[in-house]
Amino acid sequence: MADGGSLGxxxxxxxxxxxxxxxxxxxxxxxxxxxxxxxGLKSLDMVTLMLAVEAEFDLEIPQREMTPENFHSVAAIGRxxxxxxxxxx
Amino acid sequence: xxxxxxxxxxxxxxxxxxxxxxxxxGPAERRRRLQTLARIAGERGPASVDTRDLQATxxxxxxxxxxxxxxxxxxxxxxxALVYFHGxxxxxxxxxxxxxxxxxxxxxxxxxxxxxxxxxAPEHPFPAALDDALFAVRWAAANAQALDLDPGRLGVxxxxxxxGLAAAVAQNPAAPxxxxxxxxxxxxxxxxxxxxxxxxxxxxxxxxxxxxEDLGAYCGDAVDPRDPRVSPLRARDLAGQPxxxxxxxxxxxxxxxxxxxxxxxxxxxxxxxxxCWPGMVHYFYALAQGVPAAGPAVDAIGAEIARAMxxxxxxx
Numbered sequence: 001m002a003d004g005g006s007l008g009x010x011x012x013x014x015x016x017x018x019x020x021x022x023x024x025x026x027x028x029x030x031x032x033x034x035x036x037x038x039x040g041l042k043s044l045d046m047v048t049l050m051l052a053v054e055a056e057f058d059l060e061i062p063q064r065e066m067t068p069e070n071f072h073s074v075a076a077i078g079r080x081x082x083x084x085x086x087x088x089x
Numbered sequence: 090x091x092x093x094x095x096x097x098x099x100x101x102x103x104x105x106x107x108x109x110x111x112x113x114x115g116p117a118e119r120r121r122r123l124q125t126l127a128r129i130a131g132e133r134g135p136a137s138v139d140t141r142d143l144q145a146t147x148x149x150x151x152x153x154x155x156x157x158x159x160x161x162x163x164x165x166x167x168x169x170a171l172v173y174f175h176g177x178x179x180x181x182x183x184x185x186x187x188x189x190x191x192x193x194x195x196x197x198x199x200x201x202x203x204x205x206x207x208x209x210a211p212e213h214p215f216p217a218a219l220d221d222a223l224f225a226v227r228w229a230a231a232n233a234q235a236l237d238l239d240p241g242r243l244g245v246x247x248x249x250x251x252x253g254l255a256a257a258v259a260q261n262p263a264a265p266x267x268x269x270x271x272x273x274x275x276x277x278x279x280x281x282x283x284x285x286x287x288x289x290x291x292x293x294x295x296x297x298x299x300x301x302e303d304l305g306a307y308c309g310d311a312v313d314p315r316d317p318r319v320s321p322l323r324a325r326d327l328a329g330q331p332x333x334x335x336x337x338x339x340x341x342x343x344x345x346x347x348x349x350x351x352x353x354x355x356x357x358x359x360x361x362x363x364x365c366w367p368g369m370v371h372y373f374y375a376l377a378q379g380v381p382a383a384g385p386a387v388d389a390i391g392a393e394i395a396r397a398m399x400x401x402x403x404x405x
Contacts, residue, residue, distance in 0.1 A: 050106065051129055
C-alpha cells in the first residue's frame with residue numbers, strides 16, 4: 001500500500017474527493033455515509049475518483065467491484081479499499 | 090467478439106459511475122466531459138513534437154489552428170501534412186482534447202498535422218463546422234510555403250464526427266487536390282441504423298440517445314441529415330476521391346458505416362485500405378491511458394500515413 005502518512009482510509013478518500021471537486025465547500029459538509037452525488041460529483045468525476053483511489057491505495061479495482069454501490073459514499077469506498085487491501089489485490 | 094481488456098475496464102468504470110452517456114446534459118457539460126475524459130484516460134502524446142498555435146480569419150471569424158511538427162522535421166523542408174478535424178459529435182472537442190492524439194500521429198508518421206478548432210453546434214449548426222473545415226484545408230494549401238508544407242502531399246484526417254468532416258471536405262469540389270484521407274472511426278451516415286448501431290448502441294461509449302441529440306444540434310432545421318455533406322456515405326459518385334485509410338473499431342456503433350464507405354470507395358476505383366481493430370470501441374485511439382493497446386495502434390496508423398505519403402499508395 002502506498003504511504004498515506006497517519007491518515008486513515010476515509011480521510012485519504014475525503015482528500016481525493018476534495019481534489020476531484022477542486023475544493024468545493026459541499027465536500028466539507030459531506031458526511032462519510034452521504035451520497036457523493038450530494039456533493040456535486042458528476043459521472044466522469046466518479047471515474048476520476050475511481051482512478052484516483054487505485055493510485056492512492058496502489059491497487060486495481062476488479063471489474064466486479066466497480067459498482068455504483070461501492071462508490072456511493074466515502075464510507076462505501078473505504079470499505080471497498082479495506083476489503084481489497086485485506087485480499088491483497 | 091471479445092472486448093479489449095482495457096476497453097472493457099474503462100466501459101465498466103463509466104457504467105458504474107453512471108457515465109454511460111446520458112442525453113440532455115447540454116453542450117457545456119458534454120464539452121467538460123470530453124475534456125475530463127481526455128485528462129484521465131486520454132493519449133498524452135510525445136513531448137518531442139513541436140507545436141505552434143495559429144489563427145486565421147475563417148468564415149465565422151477568428152479560427153484557431155495548431156500545427157504539429159515532428160522532431161525529425163528538418164528546417165524549411167516542405168513536409169507532407171494532414172489537416173485534422175477532431176471528434177466530439179459536432180458539439181464537443183477542441184484542440185486540447187485531441188492534442189495527445191495529434192502529437193502521437195505526428196510523431197509516428199513524420200507528417201505535419203494542422204488541427205482545426207472548427208465551430209461547434211448548437212451555437213453554430215451546419216454548415217459552420219464544414220465551412221471552417223473546408224476553409225482550413227484551402228488555407229493550408231494557400232499558406233503551404235509559410236507552414237513548410239508540401240502542397241502536393243496535403244491530406245485530410247479526422248476521427249468520429251471529424252472523420253465525417255474530413256470525408257465531406259474531400260468530396261467538396263472547392264477542396265484543393267488531396268493526397269490522402271485518414272478516417273478514424275468516422276461517422277459517415279449518422280441517420281442510418283446499420284447493424285453495428287444496434288449491437289453497440291448502448292454501453293459502448295457512444296449512446297444512441299447522445300448521438301441523436303448531437304445530430305439534432307448539428308443539423309437543426311438547416312439540413313436533412315441524409316444530405317451527403319452530413320452523410321458522405323450517401324454521395325452519389327465517389328470516383329476520383331483521394332486515397333483513403335479507414336480505421337474502424339469492432340465494437341463501435343459506427344463500424345458498419347466506415348466499412349461501407351471503404352467498400353464504396355474501392356468499388357469506385359479509389360485506393361483504400363480498411364482496418365477493423367478487434368475488440369476496440371469508439372474513440373479508443375485517443376484513450377491510451379485507459380486502453381493501453383491504443384498507443385501501438387496509433388503508431389501503426391502513423392506508419393501507414395508515412396508510407397502513403399512516401400509512395401502514394403495505401404495498399405501493399
